[in-house]
Amino acid sequence: MEITKIIEAIEASERIIIHRHVRPDPDAIGSQMGLKALIRHSFPEKEVYAAGEDIPSLTFLAQMDDVSDELYQGSLVIVCDTANQPRIDDDRYNKGKQLIKIDHHPVTDSYGDIEWVSTDASSTSEMIVGLALEARPRGWNLNNEAARLLYAGIVGDTGRFKFPSTTVKTFQYAGELVRYDFDRTAIYDGLYEAEEKVLRLSGHILQHFKMSENGLCVIKLTAELLKAFDVTVEESNQLVQTVADVKGIKAWVFFIEEPDQIRVRIRSKGIVINQIAKKYNGGGHPLASGATVYNWEEANHLAADLEKVCRDEV
Template identity: 50%
Template structure:
């Protein structure tokens, strides 16, 4: 029995299903989470299916989360999407489920769950969820226009509009099948990539700070700078690709100061950076990762190691 068939059989068995994803979600986290929810509901209208986690105001155009009573977990199947390690799961109650399924496309760093489907070759977890609608599978999930919209958003988000190396022939095939459904792609793109004026001005600041050394550039967004531009730390996620088009830059780091930590967004065009991120309390994909440092001195150390990696 394939892992996909095992997951579908487990979904059919449970009357209550609660779906989680990682903290500080992106379009793939929300798209795969709620896309799976709506696919299950379309297939089994009688089941109680919930998506949980903090609502991110920048992603409510995709979906909003449910409020779930804690006692529901006792007899529930919990599915955790797009989350490589347990500390990053949004809502710690995920561990209270009767059974847990992990579905993820990040490199395996923390095996968990009664069933674990991890495929780092997939462009996104949304692409993996689409595979559960394959008509060759028994108990396959149904796909609707809204399921297609959510999964397509997840794929577009995690492939950088199909520009990242993770985009495969299968990714294009899945995307071509999804766009055959009835949803407004233009409106979806506008919602995904529009920024307000304060964020646009901060992007200008990032570009003014370009200083390339050993093929690396970086920027430190302190609390004072964020306050000056009236931008929240979460909003800066939309600027992570700012340095990607600059000639001579092969990798970059954006440091964002929060209350008691400094969040690091790492990107690379060539050299794998996920092991570097892991050394600084993070992880992720080979060319797109995140980390956490606790001082600007530690931030400088990360920059030095990134430069050494890219020389």
């Protein structure tokens, strides 16, 4: 069983380096840093590092380590919450002695010496909780820091336990985590508080959005619009749920213009959209995916594909 192999690989390794995907969300940080905290607490003698770039909006959760090239020699490398190799933050992930993949996205790229994928899990953070509980009889233990990080990851990927991916197990594991001493209010504030300029852009979106007769909403955040509201591409992450509660909506897509590409965030109330994301240099979950296009014509083609799926949905 993969989870047992992962536990044994960690126990056998003196040095572990943990990666996650580029442009991380709370689950990427939560699973990466939660696993680091779990291993360090359970095995104080081990060296454990977290690789990748810091994201200012999530440094309240944790900050990455400075990992030199030399440290990869003989190390166990674990990649969390990353479905395909091009999205792994820091391409040195393949320079260790062994590579492990832990993920909850549908498999689009099978990689690693050990691959543990659970698409039934709400989040990779939930999977790490499961790993901790599985290893508890072997002397592994969570602590306050690991619980804080893993709880944040679960909250982020379940939309505060609202998304359909939330299961009985999700609540059971969250219940296990809240036994530990950490500030849940601070987590919610850190994840969901928004600056005034972001809320003003949210208001602009709500004033001007249009929904098609098939239930699709297309939002285009051009570079000009982002500049007008002084909102960065990273800050626009907070806007993806802005139209989620509109009555009759089936799916929505945000196109966010960057200097060399257009970032795409797609969400759905029920129709499967990850195959469309895959067609446009992306992927993800059936109801929540991301993609990348390189001009507005390509963006319009993607929107047309979504429109067709919405129209065909009974």
